[in-house]
Amino acid sequence: MKDGVLNMVVIAEESQNNTGGKFPDGPNTPRFIQTIQGIFQPRKYLEERVLKYGDIYRAKFSGFPAQVVVSNPQAIQELFTADSKLFESGSGNTILQPLVGDSSLLLMDGERHLHQRRLLMPPFHGERMRTYGDLICNLTTETISNWEIGKTFSARAVMQEISLRVILRAVFGVDEGERFEKLRVLFKEMLDSFNSPLTSSVLFIKALQRDWGPWSLWGRFLRKRQQIDELLYGEIRERRSENNVERQDIMSLLMSARDEEGQGMTDVELRDELMTLLFAGHETTATTLAWALYWIHHSPEVREKLLKELEGIKTRDFTEISRLPYLNAVCSETLRIYPVAWFTFARTLKVPMRILDYEFPAGTMLSPCIYLIHHRPDIYPEPNSFKPERFLERQFSAYEFLPFGGGNRRCIGMAFALFEMKLVLVNILSQYTLALANKRPIQPARRGITFAPATDVRMVVKGKR
Template identity: 60%
Template sequence: MITFPENVQTSYKLPPQATEPRWYQTARAIIQPIENLDWHQKKYGDIFISRFAGFPTQVIISNPQAIQELFTADAKLFESGSGNKVIQPLVGTNSLILLDGDRHLQQRKLLMPPFHGERMKAYGNLICEIANQITSQWQVGQSFIARPNMQEISLKVILSAVFGLKEGERYQKIQQILVEMLDTFNAPLSVVFLFFQSLQRDLGAWSPWGKFIRRRQQLDELIYQEIRERRHQADSPGEDIMSLLLSARDENGQPMSDEELRDELMTMLFAGHETTAIALAWALYWIHYVPEVREKLLQELNSVDISSADPTTIAQLPYLNAVCSETLRIYPIVFFSLPRILQAPMQLMGYDLPKGMTISACIYLTHHRPDIYPEPQRFRPERFLERQFSPYEFVPFGGGNRRCLGMAFALFEMKLVLTTILSHYSLELLEKAPIKPVRRGIVFTPAGGVHLMVKDKF
């Protein structure tokens, strides 16, 4: 049965409730996330109540009308930061993702400019340069795994764009420690350390959480060193995001504290590179798994002089955009938008939801609705050329006041990296069986990482 928030009357008309034991729902959500979601949606429809160990009872929705109501409602109706504590060990308490109210709004305003307009366009050449640098090591006949290769590209991009770091000992250390920290949660069962605070115990350097804590401390030292040094160089700010944040001031003329800077930088490092790397690995998989997609994409790329084209021109290519969109539709990197916790009762789809209830829009289920996406299991980029989907039907970056700030940057990077690779290499997919997503921390990545081989080099 549901455990209601304190002082809640139970005369509400509530959505159907998943009846399996909490432990069973939790285990399936961790180990068989897709099967679990598909089964619940088939049994209960596009709004139901689910229970996970360590988390409050949640209303899960996948109806675009309900998602629109959620994303367009007054932000004061919800609290979201406290619903995202699962990522606090990674990003810190001052992360934008964990803030609410006026502080969330102020911080969002500070962080928005670097990810839009002319400022972002300046990163186009940087992205292409780094993609060329990493892939230039590939040799004809050599096989490789896409995800770690794409992670190397996206991590170099984010370290350069965010910190202005391109080389040196500190750059190398940050890169190494960040990858090691993420690898702590690279298996579906290892994610339990993030989901259950009771397991987050430092039992020494060789214990899983102890190892994670020590790596985080090493990374903190490096980031705080960089912050301190850069504060003394304030007279010559660079074009990177860290320089912009160091010079930013809130409405009272106050700069961000070292702790606030650290947490926002950590948020960008974690949220801004691994997600893009996974999306790129999926894109390379689908492009080579469906031959006609690769042919159409190459035709479009060949219609442009890639070597001299402006990066923004490449990013506007329609079929390239459709391929990236379909990649993010079929297996979104995160399966849920950021949860909202009701601060007052709300009516949704004919149901009465009490104060204290958590609402989560399920991106995966929304993207697999056959009434919106016919043959949802089929990778078909053309659907994004045939019609425009609303921001409540296509939601890979969430929505409302919680939509991912880095959305435009991530899509820009995806398009430029794919163009760079496909313009220089002919690749062959070595996977024989279809690839399914597996959990890696709080994100979902292609099982095995996508094995490819270099057939030819142009």
């Protein structure tokens, strides 16, 4: 964001008494210190600030314009239902550019964003969704078929394997062969480059993004990304030469798409959207599934209720399975208590806007905080307790429960992710009896731009069902 916009925000704050408006208060801690706190102690930082400054407060982070953290449901409703033309959202996602590229849907705005979103929506909804049911169940069964009684395993590693194979098959129509084996390994290794708060800091602090050779953190990341690019561009070249119009995978859909002028996507645009789909459709799902297994087995009463519901399944109707009420409640509570993303995509105002009692000048970045909304005790009593029953007792609005964001930036893969999550859990719990290898509480920690279990969720196989 240009310095002129930042100056507009500062001037607006200083002159609020003259204009009759009000701008949120916030900490005066230096920008770099707030950034470090947000990276290494995100829960403490957020919870302390919301207690001191309320559910709409000003924050400052390195690499971003002055922004406002919002955890007020009414304010979020006003934000999500406002005309999307009043905001820029892609510019707030530049932190993702090294991972997904300049041509990613996540970095787009306006008509270009709307066009690309319409193109990518159909494969994740309706009839196409049902075709993924057998795929998810078969890949899950295949992945866990070698589990042995008494052996322990990493829940996150297994869930990563399943979710990556599912998204590879959905995107490319295949997940086997030398190219895709290399892609699986490299993609996991690339994301593992940011598997701790310390290594994640390189994404937030531009000064750390220096290639000091293959042994440096950024250097390793760049080399992994280059190897992935070579595999993706190789697949793109082969697909273009084949020109098989009968293929139904997402990549083929993207390659056949044309804009108003009859132009298709370039290789670079294809590559960036493929990376976006792989990142968004793999990492988040794997983390959520690992959390789900943890909470189900951390709470014996939850596990027993869920198993009792699953015992009544007499059908392979995936739609019916996905509607099981307690299964849905368990998945929703998992997404509530420790959401994978703690903020929705930010909205940067193009024009001044009034929300509740506040006047925000153009250039203000508004950042709805999913974590803080999900931990409001007035909405979720005992917010730090895992209680699926809360989702059976009442319906939460899209401004109170928003694990997939909202408005025109809500995740296009939401239905697919929930569908996959439910089918994977049903298949695992129906085939094996599991337990946590230890009962120590596990807290969330930063993993790149997402949040995952701070320590590995180790499970032990107790028996077959």
